Structures are given as C-alpha cells and as structure tokens.
Amino acid sequence: MFGQSILSLVIWVPILAGVAVLATGSDRNAGLARWVALAGALLGLIVAVPLVSGFDTATSAMQFVEKTAWIPAFNIHYHLGVDGISMPLILLNSFITVLVVIAGWKVIQDKVAQYMAAFLIMSGLINGVFASLDGILFYVFFEGMLIPLYLIVGVWGGPNRVYAAFKFFLYTLLGSLLMLVSMIYLYFQSGGSFDIQTWHTTTLGMTAQTLMFFAFLLAFGVKVPMWPVHTWLPDAHVEAPTGGSVVLAAITLKVGAYGFLRFILPILPDASHEYAWFVIMLSLIAVAYIGLVALAQSDMKKLIAYSSIAHMGFVTLGIFMFSPLGVEGGLVQMISHGFVSAALFLCIGVMYDRLHSRQIKDYGGLVNKMPVFAAFFMLFAMANAGLPATSGFVGEFMVIMAATKVNFWFAFVAATTLIFGAAYTLWMYKRVVFGSITNPKVEDMSDVNPREILLLGALAICVLGMGLYPKPFTDVMHVSVVDLLAHVAQSKLP
C-alpha cells in the first residue's frame, strides 16, 4: 500500500510521532511521552528497512522516487529519491534516533515530551535533507532542522547554553543564506528549475561557478565543520545534552559532507577542480592542527568535539581526491564516525550522569568500579584512534591510500591523524579509566545498567561489523560514486 511512498514515510513518520509526543502534554505524563517516543523512533527505523531490502546496488539512478508539484508558481516539486550516497545516511539517522530516545530515558526529567518530540521531528527533517531532490525542498529541511536543534541546545543544555545556541544558529544560518542566493541563481540559469538533477547538467561560466563554489562551501563547510568555521561545534557540543551531542556529531555533521557530494561536486565541477587545493588545505589543517588542539583539552566532550572536526577533515579530504577510493573512503568514514562519535558521547554521558563532571581530572581508576563500561569505552576509543578491525580504520585507510595516489605529502599529513588520534584518545582513556582512584566520588560509581549496555552494545556491533566486513557498505555506494565522479570529470563550462 505504501510501496510508492517509502521515503515520505521515512520523513513523516518521525515528525508525526513527534507531534503525538507533544500531545501527551506536561511532565505528569512523562512515562507515556517516553513510550510514545520510543514507539515512534522504532517505527521510523522499521519504515526505513525497505530502503535496504529493496535497494538496487547495480544502478546509480535515483530510487524510490516520488515527485509531485508542490509550488507550481516557482516550479518547485516535492521530489524525493535516494542513491547509494544518501541511503546509508538515512538509515544511520533513523538508527541513531532510536538510541537517542533510549539515552534520554532517565536523564531527562524536565519537559520530557518536548525533548523527545524535538529529536523525533529533527530526525524526520534530516531524513528529508538526505532524500530531497529539489533545491528548495532541500533548503526547507536543511534550515528547518535548525529549529529543534536550537531548542535542544538552549533548553536542556549546560550553563553556557544560550551563547552556544545562538552561535550555532547564526553561524549555520549565515552559510545557508548565501546558498539560498546561489540556488535562486541556478534557478534562472537552468531555465526556471529547482531540480537538483537538472542543475547537474546546467552549463555555468567559471566566474559564476567560483562564486557559487564559495557560497556552497561556506554553507556546507560550517555544517561539516571545516577549519576555520568550526568554532561553533565545541561550544554547542559542550553545552548540549548527551542526546544533542550524539545527534550533532553523528548526523548533522554528515549533512555538510553530503552537501559536497550532492551540490558542490556535480553542479560546480570546474570550480571544484580549480579550488580543490583550497579544500584540501583546510582539510589537512583540520586533521593535523585540530588533532593537536584536541590533545590539549581537559573537558572530555570538547576533546571528542575536536576529534570530530579532525575526522570530518578526512571526509572532505577524501571527497576532493576525486577518486572512487577517496570518496568511498570519505563516505565510510562518515558512517563510521556516526557510530563512533555517538558511542563516545554516550560513554561520556554515562559518566556524566554518575559524577556530573566532564573534566578528565575528576576521574581516574574507573576500571575498578565499572569494568564492563571500561571494556566498551576501550573499544570505542580504539575505533576513534583508527585501530584495524574497527570501522574507524577502514575509512581512514581508504582515504590515505587515495591521497597517496594524488600526492605523497597529502597522505603524509593525513596519516599524522593516526598518531594524534591515538594520542589524544588513548591518553584521555588512560587518565579516565586507569590508574588509582583519586576522586572519592568515583568510589560510588556503579557499572552500566542494562539500558546502557543495550545502547553501547548495539553501537559496538556496528563498529566491529563495519570494521571487519565493510563490503556491504561500499557495495551500496560504489556505483553511485563512480557515476558521480564520471560526471564531475566533465567540464560544464559553456
């Protein structure tokens, strides 16, 4: 019955579930709100399953396409579809949403319904971002997701949440507004179409391409975030509640990188080649310099936030290698980082719920009190450091290989992440988990409960599974990536 509208379901089920959660009202019905939210999140994941089972890996064409006129006055369509690049991201998002709902189960006691609803609605909007094939539809989802995220950071965040929420919102709005102007320009250049696939074939002069390249770069670079427009991320991460950090790191950062693949490369191929060096430089700075910055952090969340920036530098680096290996490596890294960063923020959340501190110095000797937790944390720390057999290794290795083919020094600088990543992650791990207990409060900490084991266990399976056998992931994206790169290799100059 719904066979023709799977993508609509993937978008609207979480949003409507969010509205249903809101309808449960005040905190007196908090229990009900939690169960409705969980049901909605699970349903959102279930309706996304047909995307995998019915996906044809042999074609790069858009699948599960839906198209109806939406605003005929401006030729705007409700046009949805996924390819091998966007489908895994939708699945990742639907999966993470379930985890986030469970993660907030006990921790959030204030305005529960609004908290859960914000996450569900945002999940639907993000699915919309990945599934949109119309520029304005994309923009609506892309901007709309800022509203729930603004509220999540601002309402349930830490002491400096207001500053972080404003900084985050205005930063991202700055980027997207210039993108909007570019989109309107493309509308006129393509003879009155907001269709992204039509834009892919629109011829554009070099000046226009250059200007739009930087407009889009700002829009997506802020989201990724790339150095030097990354400064909102540590603030937002530190102040956001655990669930907020998980979604920020695991999902919203991917929106930026996705934009590179859907907009910048195929629409502006000549400018992309011309200014690839610029993006590569920024990516390498992110990898090396931000890695060093992470080393100096005393706040665990901030450390992981900087580590996210460094890892996303790998993604943009891989994309601008213009080889299937590099782009696929970037995509694998995106998904892997989705799992690993989500897991690490959940780990920090587990500790924070017990000790109410994110400072590394307040911990130490955790392994004595929380052995199971320490084992999980170990796995995720290793994955973050890029240890082989974890998902973190696959993407980084692919990108470094791709970089070696282009230029040895790119690969050399990128490879430093294996050292810095290991250094900051493992050093943090050592200080937090090993050693003797110096803080008396650590004595009272209890090990992870079944709910937390469920969360961390699910992510551990993903991290190991993807690390040991990444082929299903690369199979899904391979044809789309090859086709994209073939398209990017052709000049669009008039």
Place this chain on the structure above:
Amino acid sequence: MSTLSMNLAQFVPALPEIFVLVMVSLILIIDAAVDDSKRYLSYVLSLLTLAGAAFLTARDLSSMPVLTLGGLFIDDPLSDVLKLFLYLTVAVVLVYSRDYLRERGLYKGEFFVLALFALLGMMVMVSASHFLSLYLGLELLSLSLYAMVALQRDSSVATEAAMKYFVLGALASGMLLYGMSMVYGVTGSLALGDMAIALQDGTDMRIPLVFGVVFIVAGLAFKLGAVPFHMWVPDVYHGAPTAVTLFIGSAPKIAAFAFVVRILGQGLESQVVEWRDMLVILAVLSMAVGNIAAIAQTNLKRMLAYSTISHMGFMLLGILAGSQNGYGSAMFYVLVYALMSLGSFGMILLLSRAGFEADKLDDFKGLNQRSPWLAFLMLLLMFSMAGVPPTVGFYAKLAVLQAVMEIGYVWLAVAAVMLSLVGAFYYLRIVKLMYFDTPHDTTPITTSPDTRIIMSANGLAVLALGILPQPLMAVCMFAIGASF
C-alpha cells in the same frame, strides 16, 4: 429612465464601499444611543459589517478590470483579493482588541467607527485608479489613524505619538501632492491609465517629471515607513495603545502596498528606471536600519516597529523588480507580513491584562512554562518573521529574492540575506526568552476562548502556509497577472 439606471449601474462595482459607509454611519448613530452595558452591539455590528462587505466583494469577483465612476474607481482582481484580506485582517484586529480595550476603558464606539472609516479609506486606496481617489482614500485612512492613536486621551505618550504621526503624516501627504501635481503638469492627466499612455512615448519635460517621481516616492516612503522616512514608526508603534498598534501594523500595510503598486506600477510604469534606483536605496537602508536598530530595543512594540521597517524594505525589493513576478511576490510578502504582524501584536494583547501591558521583552520570559501552546505559536511567528522554513515567512523572502535576481541584482539579494541574518538574532532572542529562561511573572494567563482560537488559527496558518504555500502564492500571482 435608462440614463438613471446607467448612472446607478456605475455604482455597482463600489457596492462594498457604499455598504461600509452606510453601516459606519448606522453604528455611529446606534452607538450614541446605547449605554456601556450594551456596547457589544457596536462590536457585533462592526463584525457584521465586515462579513457583509466580504459577501458583497466575493459575490462578484471580477476576472478583468472594470473602470467606473468616471475613471476614479477600478474593480479588478487585485482590488477584490486585497479587500477580502483587509476585511479578514480588520476582523481579527477587532477580536484581539476587545478584551484589551475593555480593561482600559477604551471599549467605546469611537474605536469601531474609526477602524471602519480607516477600512473604508483603505478600500478606496486599493480600488483607486486616479490621483484624486488615491489621495482621498489615503487621507481618510490617515486621519482615522491619527485619531485612533490619540484615543487614550490621558496618556501623554499616546498623545505625543499622535502629534508626531500627524505632523509627519501631513508633511508626507504634502510631498505626495506636490509630486502628483508635477506629474499632472507633465502628462495632463490625473487618471493612472491616461498617465501611463501619455508617458509611454517619452516626454520632453524630463526634469519636472523626475522631480515629480522623486516627491511621490518620498511621500510613499513616508507612508510605508521606509528609511530615511521612518522616524515616526517606532514612536507611534510604541506610544499607541497596543490594540491600535496592532491595527496600524497590519491592514494599512496591505493598502499601502496597493497604493505603491498602483502609482508606480500602473501610472508611472514607464519611469521604472527612475524609481527603481530610489527604491533600491530605500530598501537597503530600511533593511539595514530596521534590523540593526531592533537589536537594541527592550520594548517589544518598539522592536516590532523596527522589524516592520525592515520588512517594508523587503517588500520594496519585490516592487522595485518592476515586473508582474515582482509585484506578485511583494503582494505575497505583504499578506504574509500582515498575518505575522497580527499574530505577534495579538500575542502582546493576549498576554496583557488590566494594569499590565506585556510589551517588555522580559514579559515573555519563561512563557513556555506558563503556557506551552502560546509559546509555541509565538515561536512559529518569530521564526516566520526571521524567514526560517518551514514557516511561510521563508517563502515570502524567497519570492522577493527571486524577483530581484530575475532583474540581475544579485548583490542586492546578497545584501538582503545578510541583513536578514542580523534580523534573525532578535527574533531568536524572543524564542530564547520564552524557552530558555524561567518566568519572573507567574500570574496565570487568562484569555477568552474566541481570542485563543483565533490566535491558534493565526499561528498555525503561518506553519500551514509554510508547508503548502501554493494556494496563497497562486492567488497573488493571479490577482497581479489579471490586473496588469
């Protein structure tokens, strides 16, 4: 006999105006006869008047322009659509204002009579096709508004605001008349249609014509509240009773749009190169000054006044495009703006009570804890004002931006979005106050059910039109397309 029926027939297109005039006179008489306990009669009669006028307008919707009354009056799709929105806006204003007026002893016939006279003025402005009728409508509107601002006789702030409004308004009218007389001198006609024909092939009296256009644009800018002719806006919005601010901030903007489009778009269409550059300056300055000055405000009415200035700048972007697409976009923008303005000033009215105005920014602190529903509606309104999707404010901005880019003014679009980024800050601040802060005032919010329902409809309309903007967009494009 046949000449008589001929003469009567030409009044038919103006039936809504005649009906409103008759009803206002009736209300004036009835209101003088009833005491305060039966004052609701005037209220109900006013709403009935609006419903009747809406019926009369909707009964014969014209699909093409009909010029009547010796070329003074035009009945076209543009005027029909705008009039229907005017009735709706004024009706919502009356509903929102009722409790506020009653608590302040302003629940008098004068308010209703003046509001309806102002409406009549706006209807004439919307339907005028002649400098005389345009001016007549404008003055009827303006004089009613001056009196409404001063309705609270013992408030010195309100009186000062009314005085300021009157003096500057009269100055603007003078400039407008001066400009009109120069254009008349060049073209020899006061009717917009004849004027357009006379100017089509150019004229050898360029200098008087350009001077005339300059004066007309300056007068229009005064009435719109565009920078640098905006000085009256914050003071009037702040000083007037909130119910009157609500009125001034909503319906007259729709009429002003029609006024500007009729004069510039229909009468002086051929002079687009002259007035476009002036509008560019007005638009950029309005967006800049409006958005930046709004940040510094602590009074919500004043903040919204500056926000109005910036929104008028945005609306001008559509008009300066000088194309049907542009006028349609500007019309969409102004209707959306009226909707948002109704909602946000209406919220101030809803939260106010006897002896408490709720017009400070801090009065919105922690609204989410006091009333999650009202906070949510205000959230929608604020994000819509900021132009964030999926609210309708985004499509309004999108429409005018694409109109500007169609004529190749990319830099103007970039400037506009950058200034709207500045604007986003102060709208976000309201959301911050409502959601992130704790209330310092925990008095329960009491609202009558009908205002609550209208407010909910108003707030949700911003979201619903954001998800499905096509119907309103199509109406605007049709009205402009069929009238030009």
